[in-house]
Amino acid sequence: MSSKRFENESPLRFTLVFLTLFVAFYYFNILFFGITSPGNHYNAFLADHLNYIKWLRYLLLNTSAKILNWMGYTAITSDYELMAVGHATLQLVYSCLGLGVISFFTAFVIAYPKKLKAKLLFIVAGILFIELLNILRFVLLALYWNKRRGQALDHHTIFDITIYIIIAVGLYFWVKYDDKKNITHAAN
Numbered sequence: 001m002s003s004k005r006f007e008n009e010s011p012l013r014f015t016l017v018f019l020t021l022f023v024a025f026y027y028f029n030i031l032f033f034g035i036t037s038p039g040n041h042y043n044a045f046l047a048d049h050l051n052y053i054k055w056l057r058y059l060l061l062n063t064s065a066k067i068l069n070w071m072g073y074t075a076i077t078s079d080y081e082l083m084a085v086g087h088a089t090l091q092l093v094y095s096c097l098g099l100g101v102i103s104f105f106t107a108f109v110i111a112y113p114k115k116l117k118a119k120l121l122f123i124v125a126g127i128l129f130i131e132l133l134n135i136l137r138f139v140l141l142a143l144y145w146n147k148r149r150g151q152a153l154d155h156h157t158i159f160d161i162t163i164y165i166i167i168a169v170g171l172y173f174w175v176k177y178d179d180k181k182n183i184t185h186a187a188n
Contacts, residue, residue, distance in 0.1 A: 017110070053094070053097065053099075059131075060131065061081075064135050064138040068084050080093070101163050104167070105123075105171075
């Protein structure tokens with residue numbers, strides 16, 4: 001194989017790094033969830049002291065409840081549930097946290113050939129935006145979602161489609177930003 005195929009801006013290098021990072025992030029989250037959940041390979045130290053999944057769930061549930069309360073609704077939470085009194089009760093399971101979407105987004109940004117500062121800023125802003133949309137989803141679901149058996153689409157599918165479209169648009173403009181800057185400088 002030619003070394004040119006694996007240069008920093010090579011599409012093959014990007015693809016391999018992206019796929020490797022995505023798989024690593026995605027399955028690390030699943031592994032961590034598994035070892036911090038009581039069962040066969042439970043690790044009490046990690047579950048009690050480094051459980052970022054529990055912290056994220058807490059943040060999402062309590063922020064959603066606080067927003068609902070500010071809107072005049074009565075909302076309460078438990079470790080896994082959000083209830084808007086007189087409306088829906090949501091159970092926040094692992095798949096609701098957005099960790100798969102965050103794994104995809106972070107892997108793409110890290111793999112793309114840009115400067116480290118641009119990557120770090122975009123990753124932080126992107127993750128915050130993804131979770132802000134997740135909170136908005138929980139607020140709307142608590143107020144308006146009607147669980148019907150046999151629905152073709154559930155709220156996870158709707159959220160995933162929406163968030164991936166938003167991520168694709170955001171990544172497109174992030175990737176093209178340097179191109180526009182270079183064209184402007186070249187014209188001078």
